[in-house]
Amino acid sequence: MGTTAGVRWWRFGAGVLLGLAFATKWSGLYFIAFFGTMSLAFDVAARRQYQVPRPWLGTLRRDLLPTGYALALIPFAVYLASYAGWFASETAIDRHQVGQTIGPDSVLPLPDAVRSLWYYTAKAFHFHATLTNSAGNHHPWESKPWSWPMSLRPVLYAIDQQNVSGCGGQSCVKAEMLVGTPAMWWLAVPVLLYAAWRMFVRRDWRYAVVLVGYCAGWLPWFADIDRQMYFFYAATMAPFLVMAIALILGDVLYQPGQGRERRTLGLIVVSCYVALVVTNFAWLFPILTGLPISQQTWNMEIWLPSWR
Template sequence: MTAETDAAPTAAAATVAPGASETPDHANDVAPEASDAPDASDVPDEPAVPEPRGTRLDAWWARMLATPRRRALWYWGGPILVTLLAAVLRFWNLGHPQAIVFDETYYVKDAWTLLHHGYESSWPEGADEGFANGDVNTYLDDPSYVVHPPLGKWMIALGMAAFGADSAFWWRATTALAGTVGVFVLMMLARRLWPSTIVAVIAGLLFAVDGNAIVMSRVALLDNWVMVFALLGVWFVVIDRSWARERLERGLAAARAAGRDPHYGPALWSRPWLIAAGAAFGATSAVKWSGLWFLAAFGLYLIVVDALARRRAGVPLYVTAAILKQGPVTFLLTVPVAFAVYLASWTGWLATDGGYDRHWAEEPANRATGFFSWVPTALQSLWHYHQSAYQYHVGVHSEHPWQSNPLTWLVMGRPTNMYFASTEDGSGGCGADTCWSSIMGIGNPLIWWAAALACLYLVYRLARYREWQVGLILLGLGAGYLPWLMYLDRTVFQFYSIAFEPYMILALAAVVRLILGRREDVWWRRERGIATVGVYLVLVLLVSAFFYPLWTGIPITPDFRQLHFWLPSWG
């Protein structure tokens, strides 16, 4: 109640008081029943009691984080605990199965020959079984025709370089490490988007326990490296956002203090996080060419962000400045760095003589003439190799039993079955005569389907509120997903979605943050939000525990396996 309304009853009483002395006593007599029900105007106003804010849980949490040391412990301890959980789920029994799984037949053996030859070489027929049994040196000197850049295979090779190729654990170890690092980086990015450790921890937890992320960390394929390098690049871009804004404001302040009118603002060259982002996106592209879409998308994003920052800072020609002044600088700080990282990944092919088509341009009929004749023949051969690989990629139309249409990826229309084994003699370890072991890239349905809905909601939210966090999340999702819609008739697989899954998780975290509300919210709204999120997370953990055997090749009965196929297309 305001001061004016609080004073109103007092003023009214003062007005009436003088007249009362002039009124006969009997004039104020009233019937007994009337006196039992006084008029509302005769009752003084009661001050309104504000609804309580927050909950007892909020109060307890505030006491728990009452000291700087406790806040620092939570700030780092929460993400570290989630990262450790992710590591356990990814590294536990990682050597099972001791067999070449799905496309490991390419990447594990290619990685091993890269270590020995510097290029990917061929293997005799039936080499998979021998490799899994420890006969790892039957490779040939002849080069193998591969269609992906070498960096992802070099990363797979690191574990084998340190500990050998006799155990499947070591040819999968670095991929599991990449998946674990991805969970930590996702939390750091989430905390950059929203200054909330609890939202970051929830995002990391969802990524840590999701089946698609776990499976892609437990098989030595390339796509987990696409995910982690791209995620690092996006994190660096977000760090650069605040770094550049501070230096822009500092440069504008200095110019205005010197009496200069900054029509364009300064060109910012000192942007180390931008250089790091260029390197990360270059590494993404050096694993698979799909990484180029992240470089292109966030290169444009940087120009838009710079234009908006200059507009907020009062730069009159902010669009021209962002495109023509800062734009070329941004390009030079990212694209050449990305290209250098990409080219460096081919060092083994360039420095040796045995790689596929390594000497193609040395043939007089193939050598470039005219303007490009100065280009070294090794680089000409590499360019020809890239042309050939691109034609292969766009022309892959062979049927595969586990291929999936990209239009169904967001709802997991056709997860990939990467491994299957059966025992019929009771020795499988599942407690029955028949035991089946599978590794299927089925994400946790409660995470994936909720995340798909969250992505749709964020499209609306971006149009309605224009939040920069929402825009960045959708840009990451679009860079990883939308290009595949151009290849609907190509043979592709659901597990490619690991490249954009972090942004689906961030979209879900954005909605979780809205449901949780704020400590300043009224108690009942805050209580409902906390309860809703709490119940959801418990259900997510239970579903992940239910699906974990299907993600890790644990022997189960056929009937129990069938219970995991929640859509007909999963079986």
């Protein structure tokens, strides 16, 4: 079954960061589950690589508890610590619900403050869980997760077309829109397929990490498709898309044993693509930041009917 791998401080750091993600948005819990599972899978793979007998059993006996401590208990502790201000306050919302809305008795012997926090968060969760389309809740800029990888339905945060100046014309527009740079986001499908091929066929752990992170930010939202959702939920997918593209560009730029001409061609391809991304982002910059532009430019910025 092998031995333990000792203290792995990177897991401790990952646990702290995952806890911060969970404290920022509850969907960070998905990342805890996905990365915790991936970490155990890596332990199994490492034991197999060193030809350790019964790698699955060894992982369960040697690695399950340390992984649970680093990637479950630590994130939960960080999550609770993020409510330090709420715990310290006497006037925070729902701070003293025990004895009022909540009865004094509890199935588990938890402090009153923790029980009040559970009530507070459960109430917030119930509000969002019932904010569904079937209940008659609709928003003109809502979207479903199948549209997020290619940024097919962005979010218009604000727009002003009245008495706006500063664009050098008579009819100016100021708009702030959350939209992905097409030069990157429109490549999401082939990028993900290539990453999956590298992960499952070539056994490339780098792509495995990226793909697991991307899926953690995307797949769980399909579980309750009736909920109101928006493209800004895909913010957690963006870093992993960027990392996947960077890995692919690295493969294009360099392969072992390649000749000088191949390296030169790879450098040209990568440079042209990076220049395209920068140019594309610069073109969208006015509607990402709310700079005044002409009505004609505004119409040119909207590339798809679904962006309106």
